[in-house]
Structure formats: structure tokens, C-alpha cells
Amino acid sequence: MKTAIWLYLFMFVAFFDLHAQYPILSPFAISLGAAPSFIGLILGVYSITHLPGNLIAGYGVDKYGSKRFIVFSLIVAGIVLLVQSRVTDPWQLLYIRSISGFVLAFLSPACLSMLAKIAKDKVQQSKLMAGNGFVHTMASVLSPAAGAYLVAKLGFAQSFTLLGWILIVTGVLAIFGVKEKQYTESAAALFPHAHGAPSAPEDNNMSEQDEVNRGIPWLFFGIPLALSCSQGILFFELPLMKEASGSILTSGILFSLVSLGALVTLSMLFINRISAFLRTSMGSLALALIFFGMSVNWPIPLHVSLFLIGMAKGVIYPSIASLLASISSAKRYGRIFSFLSISYSIGAFIGPIVAGHLRSHTSPFFMAFFCLMLALSLLPLKTFKTVQA
Known part of the structure; x- marks a missing residue:
């Protein structure tokens, strides 16, 4: 369960940083001179760049495991926030947000995959997923007020810098906190195939999409x-x-x-x-x-x-x-x-x-x-x- 606690911490920090930016991104964009229509683009581009990141993450996590993607996502997202604290133009903010959306797209599939693997049975899987939802919800409740408070006390630049360093430190902790190999092996034994999936040897000509x-x-x-x-x-x-x-x-x-x-x-x-x-x-x-x-x-x-x-x-x-x-x-x-x-x-x-x-x-x-x-x-x-x- 130590690994689950680490994963919850990583997810909480990532969602906290993300939701803490919701009440301050629009005012920050306005301070840079962005028009209302352009602010909508800045906010929406995050979801657009999430798509290729999610797709790459899915195949990457299955092939290389979750840990390296968790570490990469947290550290690089933190660096992106440090850069974001120094932007001076709405177009720069748009580019930074697009990069942030791509990088953080790796975190959720990696953590959810890891949570599913550390469960000993399907009831525990459900409890771990519920725990992930609880962590996400807690972050969404606490972080908007925290983000507004940070800006009121520190200003935009220092707030983004602080949030960035929190992500980087958490990413470094992930290097030492996530133990993946033992859970990957046990998960393969506990959950070998999907319900209803054939237990016979798989057709080598079957595409990965068909297999999924x-x-x-x-x-x-x-x-x-x-x-x-x-x-x-x-x-x-x-x-x-x-x-x-x-x-x-x-x-x-x-x-x-x-x-x-x-x-x-x-x-x-x-x-x-x-x-x-x-x-x-x-x-x-x-x-x-x-x-x-x-x-x-x-x-x-x-x-x-x-x-x-x-x-x-x-x-x-x-x-x-x-x-x-x-x-x-x-x-x-x-x-x-x-x-x-x-x-x-x-x-x-x-x-x-x-x-x-x-x-x-x-x-x-x-x-x-x-x-x-x-x-x-x-x-x-x-x-x-x-x-x-």
C-alpha cells in the first residue's frame, strides 16, 4: 500500500497544480494583453494537446512501465511552469499551455495503470480507483482557493514558480518512491486476460487495436x-x-x-x-x-x-x-x-x-x-x- 500512497500523492500534486491555475490563468492572460476569444483558445489548447500525449502514453506505459512516465511527466511539467512564470506575451502562454497539456497527459494513464496492477483482487481494484477519485476531488476542492490566495500574496510569476518547484520535487521523490517491477509480475498472474477474452493462444496476425x-x-x-x-x-x-x-x-x-x-x-x-x-x-x-x-x-x-x-x-x-x-x-x-x-x-x-x-x-x-x-x-x-x- 505504500506504492498506492505515493501514487495518490503524485496525482494530488498534479491535479492540485492544474486546478490551482484555473482561477488565475484568465486574469494572467488578460494582464499579458490577451483578448477574450484568445483566452478561450489558451484554456482549450490544453485538452487538444492532451490527445496525442494520451495515445503515446498508453502504448509507452504498456511497453516500458509506469514509473519513467510518472517521473518524466512531473519533472517536465514543473519545468514548463517555471518557464510559464516568465512569459510576456499571450502567444508564449499559448505555446506553454500546449506543451503542458501534452506532458501531463502521460501522468494519468501511468498512475491508473499502476494502481490497477498493485491490487490483489477486483474489489481492491475498485477501492483503489475510488481512492484516486477521492484524491482528485479533494484537489479540485482545495486548489482553486489556494491558487487565488497565492496570487494575492505572491503575484503571478512567483505563484507559477512555486507550483513548478512543487512538481519538480514530487517528480524526484517518484524516482525513489515507486517500486514497479514486483507489481507488474503479480498483476500478470492475477489478471492475465480480460473477462470474456479467449484464453487460447493469441493470433500473431491480430493488430494491437483488435487485441484491445x-x-x-x-x-x-x-x-x-x-x-x-x-x-x-x-x-x-x-x-x-x-x-x-x-x-x-x-x-x-x-x-x-x-x-x-x-x-x-x-x-x-x-x-x-x-x-x-x-x-x-x-x-x-x-x-x-x-x-x-x-x-x-x-x-x-x-x-x-x-x-x-x-x-x-x-x-x-x-x-x-x-x-x-x-x-x-x-x-x-x-x-x-x-x-x-x-x-x-x-x-x-x-x-x-x-x-x-x-x-x-x-x-x-x-x-x-x-x-x-x-x-x-x-x-x-x-x-x-x-x-x-
Whole structure:
């Protein structure tokens, strides 16, 4: 479990640094003279450059292991932040953010793959994934306020410098804290193949893409894509709602309610004993119904609705990771979790764009409902058979 604690530390520091920049990037870009439209590009380019990084990370982690990618991602991301503290032009900030998105894309697949490998059974896998969700949520709750506080006390340049050094030091600690070889060997014995995957010798002519797809239908990745898209729509629309009153502080409180709801269900460890597929599908359905209720102005207050959205997220995110780990062989964890990260990145990029273009015609929350229901309706029945096998 020492390795799991180290991995949680790395993920917390990375997400803390990332989320700490959310409230300060836009003001920083404005201070450099960036136009509002260009600020949107600066914020969105992170998700775009995440895609090639995720793809490379998936195959790299399976071939070379997680440790070197964890160390590389943390240290280089820290160096990028040090450079970011010295930028003087919006275009320079755009380039730096694109590099940061590419570099940090390696961290999540590497850590998730490692977490899946250190588990002794599938129940422990679910608990470890829930722990990852808990760490992510805690970072998202604490870091925005911390980032704003740092800028108020130190200014933009020194804040980015401090965050950069924190990443670099954490990356150096990863060199000594991660012990990977023993877990890779035990995982290969415990989780040799996906549920439902044939145990006969593999066809040498089978492509790696076909090998990955044997246990997981590609349409399954529509669930994380729709989930991320719906969250992107929520994050776009929430500050514009009349309940936010145009106040950054009020918007921050509303976002915190989502995180607090997620913490509630992430703390319910007994949920991990329920089928990961059932948690994923039922949690997504519940989330879709909440968005539908918000789109028709149901009588439940916004604060309660946001808390319920957070509770649904606390169920869905760990269960998706647990499901993918349980129906994949250990040697393909890197690729599987890289495809998961790619789905999240695409959804996060599409969601705000769709909401921005269509909100004058229909409720953005109905679009979130539609995305989730479409993904659920396209979910292949083969997935049910795979998990139950």
C-alpha cells in the first residue's frame, strides 16, 4: 500500500497544480494583453494537446512501465511552469499551455495503470480507483482557493514558480518512491486476460487495436466521452446562470457543491462491492435524469441539484476505471487508460463549444441529458456479457 500512497500523492500534486491555475490563468492572460476569444483558445489548447500525449502514453506505459512516465511527466511539467512564470506575451502562454497539456497527459494513464496492477483482487481494484477519485476531488476542492490566495500574496510569476518547484520535487521523490517491477509480475498472474477474452493462444496476425477491442467494445468509450461533455456543458453554463449573480465567489461555491457531493459517495466504500458495470450505467442514468430535471426547471433547488450531480460523479468515475481494469488484461492497462483519458479530453473540448453555440436555441442541460442518454443507448449488450463472464 505504500506504492498506492505515493501514487495518490503524485496525482494530488498534479491535479492540485492544474486546478490551482484555473482561477488565475484568465486574469494572467488578460494582464499579458490577451483578448477574450484568445483566452478561450489558451484554456482549450490544453485538452487538444492532451490527445496525442494520451495515445503515446498508453502504448509507452504498456511497453516500458509506469514509473519513467510518472517521473518524466512531473519533472517536465514543473519545468514548463517555471518557464510559464516568465512569459510576456499571450502567444508564449499559448505555446506553454500546449506543451503542458501534452506532458501531463502521460501522468494519468501511468498512475491508473499502476494502481490497477498493485491490487490483489477486483474489489481492491475498485477501492483503489475510488481512492484516486477521492484524491482528485479533494484537489479540485482545495486548489482553486489556494491558487487565488497565492496570487494575492505572491503575484503571478512567483505563484507559477512555486507550483513548478512543487512538481519538480514530487517528480524526484517518484524516482525513489515507486517500486514497479514486483507489481507488474503479480498483476500478470492475477489478471492475465480480460473477462470474456479467449484464453487460447493469441493470433500473431491480430493488430494491437483488435487485441484491445476484444474485451471492450469501442462504443463503451461513449460513456466517458458523454460524461466529460456533460461536465463541460455544466462548467460553461453555471457561471452564466442567474443564481450565480455574476459573482466569481458565488460561482466558486456552486462548483464546490459538486465536489462535496462527489466526496460523499466516494467515502461510501461499500459501494465498491457493487458491480462496476451496474455502477457505471445506473450512475450515468441518474446523472442524465438530473440534467433533464434542470432543463425543465424542476422544483428541486439548484444547490441540491449540483450536490446530486456530484454524488453521481463520485459513483461513475471510479466505476468506469474499475470496469476497464476488470475486463482488460494487465499488459494492456496503459492503452486502455490512455483511451479513457482521450475520451475525457474530447468530451471536455466539445462540451463548452456545443453549449456556447446552441444555448440560445435549447437548454444546455438538455444537451447534457441527450449526450448521456445517447451514450447509454449505444452501449453494446456485449459489455453485459463480458462483465458477467
